[in-house]
Amino acid sequence: MFRKFLAGALLLALTGLAGAGEGVRIYHAWIRLLPADLPAAGYFVLENQTDHTVTLTGVSASAFGGAMLHQSAEGTMRHVHSIKVPAGEQLRVAPGGYHIMFMPPHEPLQPGDRVPVTLEFADGSTRSADFLVKGPAAVGWSESK
DSSP: OHHHHHHHHHHHHHHHTOOGGGGEEEEEEEEEOOSTTOOEEEEEEEEEOSSSOEEEEEEEOTTBSOEEEEEEETTEEEEOSOEEEOTTOEEEEOTTSEEEEEOOBSSOOOTTOEEEEEEEETTSOEEEEEEEEEOTTOOSOOSOO
């Protein structure tokens, strides 16, 4: 009897330790590649499926020299340190708003490639997704190259 209680208590404790990364869904993830050594931009939808606000605090991608969260607004672009996503809501990271700024890739990338990108959250958890690489004329998600 005590073993069942202990196993149940341990399972409940571990469930409570799940980070924000476990409760978010990432989809429509893509990267707009620009010519020469111009920075690329990444876009995606993050759906917060938890019952609390999650805070996106960073991003990393081993294929690139660096990655940062940025926001375009009123003709300017600025680095942002965090983005809050309320419970049950979506964050649309899209052209003209929030985006990921990727510094030049370590190796050449081509439209159609997929690049793993990791999103980092304030609670220390992470969530990774493959981003579809698209050319400079791309304006949104599609499975086509």
